[in-house]
Every structure is written in structure tokens, then in C-alpha cells.
Amino acid sequence: MSRTIIDIPAPLLHEADELCQRLGVSRAEVVRRALREFLKRNESVSTDGFGLWAHQEADNKAGADGSRKRGAERR
Numbered sequence: 001m002s003r004t005i006i007d008i009p010a011p012l013l014h015e016a017d018e019l020c021q022r023l024g025v026s027r028a029e030v031v032r033r034a035l036r037e038f039l040k041r042n043e044s045v046s047t048d049g050f051g052l053w054a055h056q057e058a059d060n061k062a063g064a065d066g067s068r069k070r071g072a073e074r075r
Contacts, residue, residue, distance in 0.1 A: 006031075 008016070020030050
């Protein structure tokens with residue numbers, strides 16, 4: 001098994017440690033489980049950023065553009 005060093009904000013680490021105690025597992029196990037779940041949830045994400053919104057309907061695109069215009073008008 002490989003090792004890594006990561007920076008985790010103190011409040012998040014505290015929450016993770018509390019979960020470790022409740023589950024009776026190590027911090028490393030909680031991180032492994034979280035990473036597995038994250039990878040599973042994102043396995044269908046494209047690595048190519050071009051055309052990400054191509055499948056959206058024209059109304060959705062217009063809605064986003066309209067929001068930007070309204071925001072610019074407020075300034």
C-alpha cells in the first residue's frame with residue numbers, strides 16, 4: 001500500500017476523527033472509504049473540458065446567459 005501526505009483543515013479532520021471513534025476504524029480507513037466513494041461518484045466525469053455543456057438544452061444556456069446579464073446590470 002502506498003502512503004501520501006495531504007493537508008486537511010483542522011475542523012474537517014476533527015469531524016473525521018469523531019467518525020473514526022464511532023465506527024471503530026482508523027483515520028486512514030475513513031480516508032480510503034471516502035476516496036473510494038468519491039471515485040465511484042465521479043467515474044463518469046469526462047476528462048475533456050471542451051463541450052461539457054453541449055448536451056444542455058438551449059433554454060438552459062439562455063437562462064445562464066440571462067443570469068450573467070442581470071448581474072452585470074446591477075453593478
